[in-house]
Amino acid sequence: MAEPLNERKVVALSEAQGEQPWLRERRIRAWRAFERMPMPDPRSGYWQHTDVRDLDLNAFSPANGGPAVQTLEALPRDLAGAFADPEQSQAVLIEWNDRPLHRPSQEVPDCRGFVFTDLHTALGCEFVRDRFMTDCLPPEAGKFVALHGAFSAAGAFVYVPAGFSVKVPLRAVHGLAGGGVAIFPHTLIVAEAGSELTFVDEYYGGNGSGLCAAAVEIFVGDGARLRYASVQGLGSQAYHFCTMRVLLGRESEFESLVVSLGSKLSRSEAEAVLGGEGGKSEMFGLTLASGEQRLDNRTLQHHAARHTRSDLLYKAAVGGSSRSVYGGNIRIDASAQNADAYQASRNLILDEGARAHSIPTLEILANDVRCTHGATAGRLDDEQVFYLASRGIDREQAERLLVRAFLDDIMVRVSDESLRARIEGAVEAKLTSTSM
Amino acid sequence: MTLKIENLHVRVAGAPDRDIVRGLNLAVAQGEVHAIMGPNASGKSTLAHAIMGKPGYEVTRGRLLLDGEDITHVPTDERARRGLFLAMQYPVEIPGVNVANFLRTAYNQVKGRNVTALEFRMLLRKRMQLLEIEPSFADRYLNQGFSGGEKKRNEVLQMAVLEPRIAVLDETDSGLDIDALKAVANGINSLAGPEMGILLITHYQRILDYIEPQFVHVMADGRIVKSGGKELASELERTGYEAFRENAQ
Numbered sequence: 001m002a003e004p005l006n007e008r009k010v011v012a013l014s015e016a017q018g019e020q021p022w023l024r025e026r027r028i029r030a031w032r033a034f035e036r037m038p039m040p041d042p043r044s045g046y047w048q049h050t051d052v053r054d055l056d057l058n059a060f061s062p063a064n065g066g067p068a069v070q071t072l073e074a075l076p077r078d079l080a081g082a083f084a085d086p087e088q089s090q091a092v093l094i095e096w097n098d099r100p101l102h103r104p105s106q107e108v109p110d111c112r113g114f115v116f117t118d119l120h121t122a123l124g125c126e127f128v129r130d131r132f133m134t135d136c137l138p139p140e141a142g143k144f145v146a147l148h149g150a151f152s153a154a155g156a157f158v159y160v161p162a163g164f165s166v167k168v169p170l171r172a173v174h175g176l177a178g179g180g181v182a183i184f185p186h187t188l189i190v191a192e193a194g195s196e197l198t199f200v201d202e203y204y205g206g207n208g209s210g211l212c213a214a215a216v217e218i219f220v221g222d223g224a225r226l227r228y229a230s231v232q233g234l235g236s237q238a239y240h241f242c243t244m245r246v247l248l249g250r251e252s253e254f255e256s257l258v259v260s261l262g263s264k265l266s267r268s269e270a271e272a273v274l275g276g277e278g279g280k281s282e283m284f285g286l287t288l289a290s291g292e293q294r295l296d297n298r299t300l301q302h303h304a305a306r307h308t309r310s311d312l313l314y315k316a317a318v319g320g321s322s323r324s325v326y327g328g329n330i331r332i333d334a335s336a337q338n339a340d341a342y343q344a345s346r347n348l349i350l351d352e353g354a355r356a357h358s359i360p361t362l363e364i365l366a367n368d369v370r371c372t373h374g375a376t377a378g379r380l381d382d383e384q385v386f387y388l389a390s391r392g393i394d395r396e397q398a399e400r401l402l403v404r405a406f407l408d409d410i411m412v413r414v415s416d417e418s419l420r421a422r423i424e425g426a427v428e429a430k431l432t433s434t435s436m
Numbered sequence: 437m438t439l440k441i442e443n444l445h446v447r448v449a450g451a452p453d454r455d456i457v458r459g460l461n462l463a464v465a466q467g468e469v470h471a472i473m474g475p476n477a478s479g480k481s482t483l484a485h486a487i488m489g490k491p492g493y494e495v496t497r498g499r500l501l502l503d504g505e506d507i508t509h510v511p512t513d514e515r516a517r518r519g520l521f522l523a524m525q526y527p528v529e530i531p532g533v534n535v536a537n538f539l540r541t542a543y544n545q546v547k548g549r550n551v552t553a554l555e556f557r558m559l560l561r562k563r564m565q566l567l568e569i570e571p572s573f574a575d576r577y578l579n580q581g582f583s584g585g586e587k588k589r590n591e592v593l594q595m596a597v598l599e600p601r602i603a604v605l606d607e608t609d610s611g612l613d614i615d616a617l618k619a620v621a622n623g624i625n626s627l628a629g630p631e632m633g634i635l636l637i638t639h640y641q642r643i644l645d646y647i648e649p650q651f652v653h654v655m656a657d658g659r660i661v662k663s664g665g666k667e668l669a670s671e672l673e674r675t676g677y678e679a680f681r682e683n684a685q
Contacts, residue, residue, distance in 0.1 A: 382491065387528045390488050391542035391594060392516035401541060405532025 030139035030149025060182035063097035096175040098154035115159035122157035136217040144241040155186035169198035178208025193221040216244035234262035250276030271300035274308035285314030289322035303339035321353035443498035458658035474655030484606040521600030523591035585616030592623040609643035621646030
């Protein structure tokens with residue numbers, strides 16, 4: 001029986017890792033915030049339809065105090081290349097149970113030039129101290145963010161200097177072994193003015209029970225362009241919680257894609273704060289739920305400055321007796337005149353027992369804005385299924401083709417070919433491994 | 437292979453009080469070209485859909501036999517894998533599925549094979565050349581934004597790839613101008629041969645100027661009222677359908 005999570009354990013883990021006092025204090029603050037907050041209530045709007053009250057967090061042990069596990073089992077095959085190919089190896093961070101298996105760089109960064117390293121290494125740098133769970137995503141942001149803040153010491157750090165354009169997409173791969181382990185991967189990205197970056201977080205894991213409480217903080221400087229994607233392909237007994245928040249500067253552009261495929265229960269929050277005039281965000285979501293899965297996605301398009309634009313499309317295909325939830329909030333501050341916001345949620349229901357919930361919320365305080373939203377739910381088109389059947393395509397294959405067709409308008413938005421191929425591969429694997 | 441239709445009665449979900457096809461008998465063998473001609477509402481399209489087993493088309497009496505095996509209750513995809521094909525009057529649009537992927541999936545299932553995307557591309561290109569179809573066709577979404585002629589040529593392309601033993605062509609000539617009609621007819625002629633039986637369902641005689649049937653059947657009020665050789669089509673052209681309707685009663 002694992003020792004329950006408590007403040008003593010937070011301190012012990014921090015000491016075992018030889019962390020500086022500021023970080024230990026921040027962890028204690030996070031732990032206390034976690035203790036103050038009740039478990040989210042499915043009767044409240046923000047957690048409606050997702051019930052985690054029975055989730056026993058004490059059943060999980062933080063991996064970062066345990067021994068490093070040297071295994072690539074359950075990680076995607078293409079990662080092997082990261083160990084051999086120096087070009088690729090500088091663009092990939094691979095962690096297994098919150099321990100680095102492969103680091104793009106091992107030096108403590110000074111943040112004058114481009115940096116991509118693991119967070120543990122980066123925490124030695126003052127620049128990181130000022131930005132790690134402070135202005136963007138403080139521990140008080142939510143129950144699982146606070147838990148994350150208490151234990152997180154792994155993940156990725158990227159610094160892109162002003163005007164610098166990173167030509168290849170960077171990837172951080174987070175592996176979760178299962179066996180009652182908890183991981184807390186953190187991603188911190190600072191893209192300075194006029195810079196450009198594509199970053200991908202990928203979560204994979206074995207089939208045992210496990211917990212992944214992740215957080216992603218992104219600073220997009222004035223005029224910078226940032227593309228972000230996350231692919232969640234955890235094992236069937238894993239719990240996944242992730243909060244991503246991005247702060248956008250003036251005239252900056254942000255694009256995100258959240259792919260939810262794995263886990264038993266997943267809760268992903270993606271928030272774009274448009275705090276600089278002329279900023280623009282486009283957020284996409286792609287969810288495939290099967291069996292008994294509970295996959296929950298929440299988004300916030302927060303317009304806090306004039307002439308900001310946001311666009312959003314989240315799609316979910318649900319089969320078996322699974323549930324998907326999409327909760328989308330558009331918030332337009334009184335100061336954000338001329339904001340333009342759009343939000344769409346589209347659901348495809350494949351089986352009688354499957355459900356897809358869409359919950360839009362609007363909080364509009366400015367009077368001169370454009371804001372539209374829409375949600376739809378539908379089933380497979382009988383005429384299309386018949387057409388495919390008349391060509392010899394059985395129900396299972398027809399479903400696969402039509403689900404891929406349903407997701408196609410999001411896939412075509414992924415401009416990086418290798419990223420698109422990986423997402424398509426993960427979707428394909430999901431569609432073939434389960435009868436949706 | 438022979439498709440035998442015995443005393444077939446078909447009821448359609450939208451009109452539950454009476455049969456639309458009422459006691460139809462017909463046999464189509466590989467290598468034969470049959471034409472069924474009939475006025476609107478004679479039950480032609482209902483017959484075509486019933487042959488392919490479309491949900492909502494209920495066979496209330498009679499049966500369909502493929503080489504002696506009763507396929508009346510066999511699902512549509514299984515019928516296709518056994519060698520039946522239906523070129524549809526209104527091919528459905530499927531955005532997000534491109535022609536090549538769709539056809540490869542169909543090809544692998546019908547032929548029981550597992551050809552790679554690259555192998556299939558080569559096979560598809562040959563068929564497209566044969567039918568004088570632009571290579572870019574393969575990457576377009578299935579029927580989306582296709583002109584009437586392109587949709588029908590796409591149906592013929594599918595026939596060319598899947599190589600059915602018995603193909604039913606439901607009003608493949610409808611809505612085509614003369615050039616498109618010629619192109620589609622040429623395509624069908626290039627596929628016809630000893631391996632393929634064709635059942636051409638049409639309202640108008642004009643497609644028979646390009647595709648010559650050995651057998652012509654006149655359909656009225658849900659059954660075949662007269663059968664003959666190709667000269668029957670010319671007779672119809674002169675007399676119209678009315679004479680045959682009265683004949684039937």
